[in-house]
Amino acid sequence: MRALKITLVALTLTLVAALPAMAANCDPFASFTCAQGASANVKFVGTGNLPTQSPDQVILANNVAFDVNVTGGKFAAGDDLVIIAAAPNGMTGTLNGMSLTPGSFNPANLTNSQVAGITGTWSFLGIPANNAQYGYVNLGAFSGVPISVTAIGLGQGTVLYGLIVNSDGQIIATTANSEAGVLDGGTTTTPEPASLTLLGTGLAGLAGLVRRKLVKS
Numbered sequence: 001m002r003a004l005k006i007t008l009v010a011l012t013l014t015l016v017a018a019l020p021a022m023a024a025n026c027d028p029f030a031s032f033t034c035a036q037g038a039s040a041n042v043k044f045v046g047t048g049n050l051p052t053q054s055p056d057q058v059i060l061a062n063n064v065a066f067d068v069n070v071t072g073g074k075f076a077a078g079d080d081l082v083i084i085a086a087a088p089n090g091m092t093g094t095l096n097g098m099s100l101t102p103g104s105f106n107p108a109n110l111t112n113s114q115v116a117g118i119t120g121t122w123s124f125l126g127i128p129a130n131n132a133q134y135g136y137v138n139l140g141a142f143s144g145v146p147i148s149v150t151a152i153g154l155g156q157g158t159v160l161y162g163l164i165v166n167s168d169g170q171i172i173a174t175t176a177n178s179e180a181g182v183l184d185g186g187t188t189t190t191p192e193p194a195s196l197t198l199l200g201t202g203l204a205g206l207a208g209l210v211r212r213k214l215v216k217s
Helices: 002-022 112-125 193-216
Strands: 033-039 042-045 058-060 065-070 080-087 101-104 133-141 147-152 159-165 170-173 181-183
Touching: 042 058, 042 159, 065 159, 112 159
Parallel strands: 033 170, 058 181
Antiparallel strands: 042 065, 065 147, 080 133, 080 159, 101 133, 159 170, 159 181
């Protein structure tokens, strides 16, 4: 009996300790609230990835369609895909032809990690955030298959997160920083050692050619 009591106490403490991990990983905004245990499995599929030092990974292109995919989870008829956009220099453009509802960039509308990811991405890309704003748009029903999204006219460095919202207005799935999209997130390519050697050889050859011509003249 004593052993059983100890086991029950240990199990209770384990469940209590696990509660923070089960809590929703989103913040409520607009008319949306957070469901218990919202999963972070909304993913953007674009043209490539930023280097791993960047908080946000997936590169998206303006005026070109990209996919928003959701892995795992159970979704029902009436669940919607909502896209949140954070722009460093004013909110412009459309997603699938729909304008975003704009507002001042307010960290209360995102989790702390998302805010850190967004500002970290802008810093990584060298994009000054002179007029940071966020906006959101409801793209409509999500059926469980990837949705094609076209961003037109959004500013460079705009970071996108996806939310799945159920018919009760609760957020049941979100995007992790590593799966968020960043529009036109170009970076400077560092030449490989072999490329540098080839460049050096070419410059040396060019210098020799110029020297020979000068001697002949």
